[in-house]
Amino acid sequence: MRRVLVVDDEENLRHVLRTLLRRHGYEVETAKNGEEALALVDAFGPDVVLTDVRMPKMGGLDLLETLRAKGNDATVIVMSAYGNMDLAIEAMKKGAYDYVQKPFKPDEVVLTLRKAEEREALRRENRALRDEIRKEHRFEDILAKSPRMQEIFRTIAKIADYKTTVLVTGESGTGKELIARAVHRRSSRRGGPFGPSTCGAFPEN
Structure with a gap:
Protein backbone atom coordinates (compact mmCIF):
# COMPACT_ATOMS: atom_id res chain seq x y z
CA MET A 1 0.00 0.00 0.00
CA ARG A 134 -11.81 -23.23 0.17
CA LYS A 135 -9.32 -25.01 -2.09
CA GLU A 136 -8.59 -27.56 0.61
CA HIS A 137 -12.26 -28.35 1.21
CA ARG A 138 -13.63 -27.94 -2.33
CA PHE A 139 -14.35 -30.91 -4.56
CA GLU A 140 -15.80 -29.96 -7.95
CA ASP A 141 -18.74 -27.67 -6.99
CA ILE A 142 -19.07 -29.04 -3.44
CA LEU A 143 -17.61 -27.22 -0.46
CA ALA A 144 -17.33 -29.25 2.74
CA LYS A 145 -14.80 -29.83 5.49
CA SER A 146 -16.29 -32.60 7.63
CA PRO A 147 -14.25 -35.84 7.75
CA ARG A 148 -17.26 -37.76 6.43
CA MET A 149 -17.55 -35.56 3.34
CA GLN A 150 -13.82 -35.72 2.74
CA GLU A 151 -14.17 -39.51 2.77
CA ILE A 152 -16.99 -39.27 0.20
CA PHE A 153 -14.80 -37.06 -2.01
CA ARG A 154 -12.03 -39.67 -1.91
CA THR A 155 -14.54 -42.37 -2.83
CA ILE A 156 -15.80 -40.35 -5.80
CA ALA A 157 -12.27 -39.84 -7.08
CA LYS A 158 -11.64 -43.58 -6.75
CA ILE A 159 -14.77 -44.87 -8.53
CA ALA A 160 -15.48 -42.10 -11.06
CA ASP A 161 -13.88 -43.91 -13.99
CA TYR A 162 -15.40 -47.32 -13.32
CA LYS A 163 -17.50 -48.42 -16.30
CA THR A 164 -20.40 -49.46 -14.14
CA THR A 165 -23.60 -48.03 -12.70
CA VAL A 166 -23.17 -45.97 -9.53
CA LEU A 167 -26.13 -45.73 -7.16
CA VAL A 168 -26.19 -42.65 -4.90
CA THR A 169 -28.67 -42.94 -2.03
CA GLY A 170 -29.77 -40.49 0.63
CA GLU A 171 -32.67 -38.51 1.98
CA SER A 172 -34.26 -35.70 -0.02
CA GLY A 173 -32.18 -32.52 0.04
CA THR A 174 -28.88 -34.16 1.02
CA GLY A 175 -27.14 -33.34 -2.28
CA LYS A 176 -27.39 -36.57 -4.28
CA GLU A 177 -27.43 -34.67 -7.58
CA LEU A 178 -24.28 -32.75 -6.57
CA ILE A 179 -22.53 -36.04 -5.87
CA ALA A 180 -23.73 -37.47 -9.20
CA ARG A 181 -22.42 -34.40 -11.03
CA ALA A 182 -19.09 -34.72 -9.24
CA VAL A 183 -18.81 -38.36 -10.35
CA HIS A 184 -19.61 -37.33 -13.94
CA ARG A 185 -17.07 -34.49 -13.95
CA ARG A 186 -14.34 -36.70 -12.53
CA SER A 187 -14.93 -39.45 -15.09
CA SER A 188 -13.68 -39.87 -18.65
CA ARG A 189 -17.28 -39.18 -19.73
CA ARG A 190 -17.20 -35.58 -18.49
CA GLY A 191 -17.28 -34.27 -22.10
CA GLY A 192 -20.69 -35.86 -22.61
CA PRO A 193 -24.08 -34.65 -21.41
CA PHE A 194 -25.29 -34.99 -17.83
CA GLY A 195 -29.04 -35.52 -17.61
CA PRO A 196 -30.57 -35.08 -14.14
CA SER A 197 -34.05 -36.48 -13.56
CA THR A 198 -36.49 -36.22 -10.67
CA CYS A 199 -37.44 -39.78 -9.73
CA GLY A 200 -40.61 -38.61 -8.02
CA ALA A 201 -41.92 -37.45 -11.39
CA PHE A 202 -41.91 -40.99 -12.78
CA PRO A 203 -45.06 -43.13 -12.34
CA GLU A 204 -44.71 -46.29 -10.26
CA ASN A 205 -45.63 -48.52 -13.22
Missing part, protein backbone atom coordinates in the same frame (compact mmCIF):
# COMPACT_ATOMS: atom_id res chain seq x y z
CA ARG A 2 2.37 2.69 -1.24
CA ARG A 3 0.32 4.75 -3.69
CA VAL A 4 -1.63 7.67 -2.26
CA LEU A 5 -3.98 10.00 -4.11
CA VAL A 6 -4.37 13.30 -2.22
CA VAL A 7 -7.60 15.17 -3.02
CA ASP A 8 -8.04 18.70 -1.67
CA ASP A 9 -8.98 22.07 -3.12
CA GLU A 10 -6.22 23.86 -1.16
CA GLU A 11 -3.09 23.93 -3.30
CA ASN A 12 -0.77 24.58 -0.35
CA LEU A 13 -2.10 21.54 1.53
CA ARG A 14 -1.72 19.34 -1.55
CA HIS A 15 1.89 20.46 -1.85
CA VAL A 16 2.63 19.87 1.85
CA LEU A 17 1.11 16.38 1.82
CA ARG A 18 2.82 15.42 -1.43
CA THR A 19 6.21 16.48 -0.02
CA LEU A 20 5.60 14.79 3.35
CA LEU A 21 4.38 11.47 1.96
CA ARG A 22 7.07 11.21 -0.71
CA ARG A 23 9.63 11.72 2.04
CA HIS A 24 8.14 8.64 3.76
CA GLY A 25 8.41 6.53 0.62
CA TYR A 26 4.91 6.87 -0.83
CA GLU A 27 4.09 7.44 -4.49
CA VAL A 28 1.79 10.46 -4.54
CA GLU A 29 -0.56 12.09 -7.04
CA THR A 30 -2.83 15.02 -6.25
CA ALA A 31 -6.21 16.32 -7.42
CA LYS A 32 -8.14 19.47 -6.51
CA ASN A 33 -11.60 17.85 -6.43
CA GLY A 34 -13.42 14.55 -6.76
CA GLU A 35 -13.92 14.81 -10.53
CA GLU A 36 -10.21 15.32 -11.11
CA ALA A 37 -9.46 12.44 -8.73
CA LEU A 38 -11.70 10.03 -10.65
CA ALA A 39 -9.85 10.89 -13.85
CA LEU A 40 -6.59 9.84 -12.15
CA VAL A 41 -7.79 6.69 -10.41
CA ASP A 42 -7.60 4.24 -13.31
CA ALA A 43 -4.19 5.40 -14.52
CA PHE A 44 -2.57 5.80 -11.09
CA GLY A 45 -4.25 2.94 -9.23
CA PRO A 46 -4.05 4.38 -5.70
CA ASP A 47 -4.02 2.10 -2.68
CA VAL A 48 -5.24 4.99 -0.52
CA VAL A 49 -7.36 8.02 -1.35
CA LEU A 50 -6.78 10.81 1.18
CA THR A 51 -9.58 13.27 0.52
CA ASP A 52 -11.17 16.39 1.95
CA VAL A 53 -14.93 16.18 2.47
CA ARG A 54 -15.89 19.66 1.22
CA MET A 55 -14.67 20.60 -2.27
CA PRO A 56 -16.17 22.29 -5.34
CA LYS A 57 -17.64 20.14 -8.16
CA MET A 58 -17.38 16.85 -6.25
CA GLY A 59 -16.72 16.45 -2.53
CA GLY A 60 -15.25 13.55 -0.61
CA LEU A 61 -18.56 11.78 0.11
CA ASP A 62 -19.57 11.73 -3.56
CA LEU A 63 -16.06 10.58 -4.48
CA LEU A 64 -16.27 7.72 -1.98
CA GLU A 65 -19.68 6.63 -3.25
CA THR A 66 -18.55 6.77 -6.88
CA LEU A 67 -15.43 4.73 -6.17
CA ARG A 68 -17.46 2.03 -4.45
CA ALA A 69 -20.08 2.04 -7.22
CA LYS A 70 -17.27 1.41 -9.71
CA GLY A 71 -16.03 -1.50 -7.62
CA ASN A 72 -12.86 0.30 -6.53
CA ASP A 73 -11.84 -0.86 -3.05
CA ALA A 74 -9.03 1.64 -2.39
CA THR A 75 -8.79 2.60 1.28
CA VAL A 76 -10.42 6.01 1.73
CA ILE A 77 -9.33 8.36 4.50
CA VAL A 78 -11.17 11.66 4.82
CA MET A 79 -9.81 14.99 6.01
CA SER A 80 -12.21 17.33 7.74
CA ALA A 81 -12.15 20.65 9.55
CA TYR A 82 -13.73 20.73 13.00
CA GLY A 83 -17.00 22.19 11.72
CA ASN A 84 -17.44 19.36 9.22
CA MET A 85 -17.06 16.44 11.60
CA ASP A 86 -20.61 15.28 10.88
CA LEU A 87 -19.55 14.75 7.26
CA ALA A 88 -16.49 12.80 8.37
CA ILE A 89 -18.67 10.53 10.50
CA GLU A 90 -21.07 10.07 7.58
CA ALA A 91 -18.11 9.10 5.38
CA MET A 92 -17.09 6.47 7.93
CA LYS A 93 -20.60 5.03 7.82
CA LYS A 94 -20.34 4.85 4.04
CA GLY A 95 -17.11 2.88 4.12
CA ALA A 96 -14.25 5.31 4.74
CA TYR A 97 -11.50 3.71 6.82
CA ASP A 98 -10.69 6.69 9.04
CA TYR A 99 -10.60 10.46 9.21
CA VAL A 100 -7.99 13.08 10.02
CA GLN A 101 -9.12 16.33 11.60
CA LYS A 102 -7.75 19.59 10.19
CA PRO A 103 -5.48 21.21 11.13
CA PHE A 104 -3.34 18.14 11.69
CA LYS A 105 0.26 17.39 12.52
CA PRO A 106 2.32 15.62 9.84
CA ASP A 107 2.81 12.58 12.08
CA GLU A 108 -0.96 12.11 12.37
CA VAL A 109 -1.32 11.57 8.62
CA VAL A 110 1.62 9.19 8.41
CA LEU A 111 0.40 7.22 11.44
CA THR A 112 -3.09 6.90 9.94
CA LEU A 113 -1.61 5.62 6.67
CA ARG A 114 0.56 3.11 8.54
CA LYS A 115 -2.50 1.82 10.41
CA ALA A 116 -4.34 1.49 7.10
CA GLU A 117 -1.39 -0.49 5.68
CA GLU A 118 -1.44 -2.86 8.65
CA ARG A 119 -5.19 -3.39 8.27
CA GLU A 120 -4.86 -4.05 4.53
CA ALA A 121 -2.05 -6.54 5.15
CA LEU A 122 -4.32 -8.41 7.59
CA ARG A 123 -7.18 -8.36 5.08
CA ARG A 124 -4.93 -9.79 2.35
CA GLU A 125 -3.69 -12.47 4.74
CA ASN A 126 -7.25 -13.39 5.73
CA ARG A 127 -8.35 -13.53 2.07
CA ALA A 128 -5.42 -15.79 1.22
CA LEU A 129 -6.22 -18.02 4.18
CA ARG A 130 -9.92 -18.25 3.22
CA ASP A 131 -8.98 -19.07 -0.38
CA GLU A 132 -6.63 -21.80 0.84
CA ILE A 133 -9.34 -23.27 3.07
